[in-house]
Amino acid sequence: MTDERRTGVVMRATGSWYEVACDGCRIRCRIRGRLRLRGVRxxxxxxxxxxxxxxxxxNGDWTIVDIRPRRNYVIRRASNLSKESHIIAANLDRALLMVTLQAPPTxxxxxxxxxxTCEAYKVPVVILLSKADLQDPAAMAAFRAVYEGAGYEVAEVSTRDGRGLERVGELLAGRTTLLSGNSGVGKSTLVRAIDPSLDIRTGELSESHGKGRHTTTFxxxxxxxxxGAVIDTPGIKGFGLLDIDRDELWHYFPEMLRTAPGCRFYNCTHTHEPxxxxxxAVAEGAIDAGRYESYLKILDEDDKYRK
Incomplete structure (x- = not known):
């Protein structure tokens, strides 16, 4: 009997088994050992x-034996493993980052x-201000001013009053989209609101801690x-960066990239140079001080892990 080969797209990953869509059906696969070695980091x-x-x-058992080159992906430093990475998803048309200013705060x-990370790996991203019906309007306006000023689209979304759902539908249509954010921001609830036919578990906030419970396991x-298709991911607590050159980090802050040509030195690090x-621009308020502080903290983190 000749071994059968098929090419498909990974639809679900549990770490042990992978569900692959190919030729109009789904097959359950394991991965070949050498693939683990190839992704040693x-x-x-x-x-x-x-x-x-x-x-x-x-025996009719399926194994993933090769991965085609990825056109992009979203990656972060794995929890408690400074030299290990965790790739969240690959081959994306867009990422939607869900943010809440309270209940719980992102x-x-x-x-x-x-x-x-999205800038570095060429993944277009839109920010969704989730649970907009529960947020302070002034705080949302301030948030929008910062990130729209940086160059990002920010959409207010509420599954309770329907705010922004039409825009989310437009963003999802015909595209492969990663939906990401901390636990409790309402990712699964949003997906179910956009397409009620999907069977996605949702949960409530922990009453004792006010934090989100993980409803998406894999x-x-x-x-x-x-x-199109949407990728629902487990809630992420932290987002450590990996393999981003410190000399190029400012390239991934769009407002800094626009402003840097005015620096006196071509190799300015934007930390101390005259x-x-x-x-x-930070001193004048043209670049948000909080965003600039994030840039400095990421540089400091990079020094800790670069060994």
């Missing part, structure tokens, strides 16, 4: 969104680190009835 060599080649054996540093890609247009 990664905790997950095969991720949702990967285009993979699968091979069946004489740390600004998390937002900035996620945006830096990353999963869901085809949408209107076309004639730095970026620091002048």
């Amino acid at each position: 990664s905790t997950n060599p095969v991720v949702v969104g990967d285009s993979v080649e699968c091979l069946s054996d004489e 740390p600004p540093e998390f937002v900035d680190r996620f945006l830096v 990353s999963t890609m869901y085809p949408l009835s209107g076309g 004639g730095c247009a970026v620091r002048e």
